[in-house]
Amino acid sequence: MQKLNSVKGTKDIFGKTVLEHDHVVKTFEDICVFNNFKKISTPILEHENIFIKTLGVSSDIISKEMYNFKDQGGDYLVLRPEGTAAIVRALITNSMQEDINKNFFYHGPMFRREKPQSGRLRQFHQVGLEVFGDRNFLDDVRIIILAENFLSTLNIRNKLKLQINTLGDSKSRKRYIIELQKFLKNNYSKLSIDSRKKIETNPLRILDSKDENDRNLFSSLPQIIDFLDSNSRDFFLETTKMLTSLDIKFDINPFLVRGLDYYNHTAFEYIFSESKSQNAVLAGGRYDGLVKSLGGKDLCGIGWAAGIERILMIMDNMDFSQKIIGMFSTSDSLKTQLLKTYNSLKLNENISFNLIDGGNFKKKMSKANKLNCYGCLILGEDEWKEKKIIWKNFQTGNQENIPINSIDKFLEKIY
RNA sequence: GUGGCUGUAGCUCAGUUGGUUAGAGCGCUGGUUUGUGGUACCGGAGGCCGGGGGUUCAAAUCCCCUCAGCCACCCCA
Numbered sequence: 001m002q003k004l005n006s007v008k009g010t011k012d013i014f015g016k017t018v019l020e021h022d023h024v025v026k027t028f029e030d031i032c033v034f035n036n037f038k039k040i041s042t043p044i045l046e047h048e049n050i051f052i053k054t055l056g057v058s059s060d061i062i063s064k065e066m067y068n069f070k071d072q073g074g075d076y077l078v079l080r081p082e083g084t085a086a087i088v089r090a091l092i093t094n095s096m097q098e099d100i101n102k103n104f105f106y107h108g109p110m111f112r113r114e115k116p117q118s119g120r121l122r123q124f125h126q127v128g129l130e131v132f133g134d135r136n137f138l139d140d141v142r143i144i145i146l147a148e149n150f151l152s153t154l155n156i157r158n159k160l161k162l163q164i165n166t167l168g169d170s171k172s173r174k175r176y177i178i179e180l181q182k183f184l185k186n187n188y189s190k191l192s193i194d195s196r197k198k199i200e201t202n203p204l205r206i207l208d209s210k211d212e213n214d215r216n217l218f219s220s221l222p223q224i225i226d227f228l229d230s231n232s233r234d235f236f237l238e239t240t241k242m243l244t245s246l247d248i249k250f251d252i253n254p255f256l257v258r259g260l261d262y263y264n265h266t267a268f269e270y271i272f273s274e275s276k277s278q279n280a281v282l283a284g285g286r287y288d289g290l291v292k293s294l295g296g297k298d299l300c301g302i303g304w305a306a307g308i309e310r311i312l313m314i315m316d317n318m319d320f321s322q323k324i325i326g327m328f329s330t331s332d333s334l335k336t337q338l339l340k341t342y343n344s345l346k347l348n349e350n351i352s353f354n355l356i357d358g359g360n361f362k363k364k365m366s367k368a369n370k371l372n373c374y375g376c377l378i379l380g381e382d383e384w385k386e387k388k389i390i391w392k393n394f395q396t397g398n399q400e401n402i403p404i405n406s407i408d409k410f411l412e413k414i415y
Numbered sequence: 416g417u418g419g420c421u422g423u424a425g426c427u428c429a430g431u432u433g434g435u436u437a438g439a440g441c442g443c444u445g446g447u448u449u450g451u452g453g454u455a456c457c458g459g460a461g462g463c464c465g466g467g468g469g470u471u472c473a474a475a476u477c478c479c480c481u482c483a484g485c486c487a488c489c490c491c492a
Binding site: 005008059060061064065082110112114115116117118119120124125126128194205210211259260269277278280281282283304305306307308309310311326330331360361362363364365366367368369370373376378380381382390392394397399 | 416417449450451452453483484485486487488489490491492
């Protein structure tokens with residue numbers, strides 16, 4: 001047989017997985033709505049420059065991972081590689097910058113042309129939220145509280161470690177980068193080959209290198225905290241102090257950096273401690289200045305996003321099983337009555353009904369069994385004469401006749 | 416982009432130093448007297464051995480190329 005694959009790095013989501021996806025999204029949305037965040041759904045297609053302007057040309061996403069194309073009208077479009085820049089674009093586009101409530105949440109597919117592996121797909125799915133306003137550490141703390149709630153509700157918080165760092169403002173960061181580069185050049189021979197290449201182009205990225213040689217240098221590496229101006233430092237101290245007083249467990253990781261250019265000040269990640277690859281499950285940070293850089297007001301912003309597939313990798317197996325009830329009649333002459341009965345059933349969210357047809361009695365029973373039915377409603381000639389229907393419980397094997405007009409009541413009693 | 420591992424039935428996998436019509440378990444399907452599923456027993460269908468090329472009298476098996484999947488690096492959620 002010829003293989004017919006989905007596009008590399010994309011997956012059909014069905015069966016149990018789609019229920020798990022829905023569960024994660026539902027959990028996320030409930031928490032967001034409870035906190036008066038507003039849902040927004042932006043197009044998967046965006047103008048290419050939205051991301052080029054914001055993510056930074058040196059980032060891998062822009063330089064080699066973006067699905068971009070020129071459409072029939074000559075527009076340069078992309079499949080969005082991430083959510084934040086698109087939300088900012090929508091904020092400006094739809095004149096929401098003056099709105100009193102500028103808290104948004106979203107979920108949907110993102111696209112990056114990477115080589116697929118565990119926890120990494122070309123089409124993956126994120127849930128995320130953004131807060132726009134002033135630079136107020138309450139917002140930083142607030143969205144971390146939401147993340148804590150979200151992850152706890154999914155029962156995975158205890159498997160994750162929260163790491164926090166500050167990237168400072170751009171001036172502080174520039175001062176730091178100069179010192180960092182100086183240090184790295186002095187230790188050039190001790191660096192991995194990959195890291196050597198990054199000294200000029202993207203020195204911050206060396207900080208999250210997994211290479212042992214690189215890591216050996218880390219203890220003597222200059223740290224950004226020592227290069228912050230007083231505003232940036234106070235902001236970070238107040239944020240972490242507040243988290244501590246809220247009993248939120250976190251570690252300060254002075255080498256935590258963000259892959260995208262627009263981040264500054266607070267950066268954080270929830271890391272799956274048992275894995276060293278693709279271990280960032282939820283990550284976010286502050287991006288003051290991003291709105292302005294896309295032509296909007298000088299609004300500050302902060303947000304996070306979580307990868308649904310990565311959440312599912314560490315989530316415990318969940319039981320989504322629903323009680324299925326099979327329905328069939330013993331003979332074709334009763335089909336009208338069967339369908340009428342079927343049509344009159346009251347919607348019950350705990351039950352799904354499955355009409356069964358084809359073959360003799362035995363065959364229908366067998367089908368019901370293969371469908372994993374909890375039980376069967378069977379319309380039989382003899383019983384129909386008494387306005388009754390057979391209920392057969394597959395768990396116990398027992399059966400009884402119940403009046404047609406009390407099926408709904410009867411089924412309610414089962415649960 | 417670089418590297419490692421793996422491709423045999425719907426699924427999980429056997430297949431010897433190259434040697435008959437390529438096997439098993441599970442699943443699917445038919446039956447074991449016509450209004451009773453599961454268990455048991457008996458039968459059946461289903462394979463371009465990922466694809467292409469080569470070596471050989473002979474290739475699932477050896478060689479080359481290619482594609483796909485998984486995993487790691489890189490990067491990131």
